[in-house]
Structures are given as C-alpha cells and as structure tokens.
Amino acid sequence: MAKKKRKKWMKPRHRLVRNLLAAILGPIARARYGIRIEKFKEQGKRPYLILYNHQTAFDQFFVGLAFRGPVYYIASEDLFSKGFLSSIIRYLVAPIPILKQTTDVSAVMTTLRVAREGATITLAPEGNRTFSGRTEYIKESVAPLVRALKMPVAIYRLEGGYGVQPRWSDCVRRGKMRGYVSEVIEPEEYRAMTDDELYARICTALENDEGCVDGEYRHKNAAEYVERAVYVCPHCGLSRFDSHGDTVKCLTCGAEVRYLPTKELQGVDRPFPFRFMTEWYRYQCDFVSRLDLTPYGETPIYEDKARFSEVEIYRRKHLIAKEATLAIYGDRYEVRTPAGTQILPFDRVRTATVLGKNKLNLYFEDKLYQFKGDKRFNAIKYVNLYYHAINEKEGKQEHEFLGL
16 A cells, blocks of 8 residues: 655745735834844745744744745644634644643654755744843753754844843833844854754854843833742742832832833832842742752642643643642642642653743643633742752752743
C-alpha cells in the first residue's frame, strides 16, 4: 500500500493573509504603539529563523511587518485551546504549537518539517514577555534548535516596548518604540561555535534592559495592575499590593510608590530603594531564592480565588469550578472547590508557567490545569515559589531560574 503523502504546512493563502494583515495592522500598530518598524531589506528570497526579545502583546505582528512573505510563529498551546477561534487561527496563519516551558519534542519535529519546506520561522526564546523591562531567562535548548534548523538567524530587537506596554498593564502608553534586525548569524558562523558559545551569542544579542530613562511613556493609569508583577515589599517582605492611577500601595505596611512617565519609581510616603522596576523585580527574585519554606507546611504562603479549568491541549478548556481557592504551601498547591480539596504535590507538578498578564498553568502529571483570577491576581508568585522549592530540593544555589 502506497504511503500517504503528508500535506504541506505552507499554503498559498498564508501569503495573502499576511499581505492583508500588513495593510490593516501596519497603520494601527504605528499609531497605537508609536513604533518605527525597519524593514529587513537584505532578506531577499532566503528563509530565516527570526529570534526576537518579547516585550508587548503585538510583537509577533511587528516581526511580520519587518519581513516579506508569511512568517510562521512558534506559539504556546494556549493559543490552540480556544475551540473554534483556534481553528480559524490555524487556517489563516498556521502557527507552530509548543507546550510552554516544557521540552516539546513534537514541536521541534514540526519546526524542522516547516523549515524543510523553505519557510521563515520566528521564535521568542524567552518564552515569556518581560514583566520587569529586562529580557527574561532564555533556555539553553535554543542553541541546539538553531543548529538543527541550519538556517541563517536574524536577531530582531524590540526597544521601548516595555515603556509603551508593560506586561502587567492593561493600557498602552504614549511613547516611542523601535523594531529592527540588529544582526544576522550565518550557518557557517555558528557551525564553528560550541553550543555554549552560540547560546551566549544569542543571549547577548537579545539582551535589553529598560531600567533606564529613554523617553517618556504617558498614561493616567501608569501603575494600574503592577501588583500582577510584584508581591515582595522591600520594607516588609511577602505582601500584597493595590494600584490605582499612577500609584501602588503595599497592603501590609502601607508604603506607597508612584510610577513616573520616565518609568522611574518614586516613594510617596517614604523613600523607595529602587529606581526602576528591573531593580525591584531582581530584589523580589533574590528574596524568594533565600526564603525559608519550612514554616509553610500547614500555613499557606498565599491563597487566591480563581476560575479553575482543565485544558484539553490544542483543543479547548473544560471548566471545573467558576470559583476555586488556590493555595500554595512550602511543598504543594491545594485547590479547594465545592466538590472537595485537590492536593498537587510539587514533586508531581512537571512545570508551572504564566500566560498572558496573569493566567497560571500547572502541568500536573498528565493533566494541564489553568487558573484565572481577577484583574489583580498575581500568578508570578505561584510560579516563583514553586521553582524555589524545586531548586532547594535539587540542591541548586540561590538566584537559579524561577520559572520566567
């Protein structure tokens, strides 16, 4: 019996859709984000692997506007778990699905297949938008992937995106940003490198620290929802925060901080030790990396109300409880619903990650659970504290990877 021929991933309609979206979204992107998108004039007809640093919710469109022809994005599974909407997205632009913060062999194989068809592929190696203004952790696996694809690598840098739209914020500020190809790494170049050297080259090329004054980014609600990103107060430790307008307040000690148009932080009722979010966020990670978890065997570190769902990967979500209580302890998560309490020991959780601004995904054994709290829900703490516990169990030193 003849072997069935596999359908091509690339379709003629993808080029048509790309051109249509460019005509519609280009003017919108420039007007809304104040971005200057520099076309990659040296592209020619060569397919590229595009690596970019992730700053705003619109980044993938910025990349697409800089290159000619369709670009195939490697995207997290959440995009493919929205039922009919996901089917439309697949049909129009055919992104490549990947399980976020996991080693997804099938995603690698699909990427290789698409590359063999001569497609341009794009990936944000961080796997996360920055919460602080500084490039997030990049997994070492990016170097072997680059080597396997054997494509020229275009480094696409985004600058000013954190000022215009911080991940924790719902508003887009008036300001300026820029997107451009900063360098190309040719296959003959990286063939001469070790994986460590190639990894270092990629990290250096994508590194961007917006903990600086580089312009003004104005909005009346500049600090709104910063509590999605911070949960450690430099004055009193683990805490909760509440933000309104351009200020955020610690609900434990009452300290207030103003977020200025320059991205600087200014103490309202007392001096604040950090000038930018990058510094506060780094302090938070250091604090968590040193935190003693032994007192939290019976007392939760945090607990929040959240919508509780199970995700049928690449298909849809199934609601378990409209309102569950999610709690984290020193060695486990607990999920309390009207049906009872479910215990998720850390040693049976494969990984934890944040999607979007503040959705939490827990990969528990063979299941994927998702928690969506209210607008002020902080999902980061549930990821950071989990990874700190895992790091301690594995005997890793302080300041190790905390999930983002």
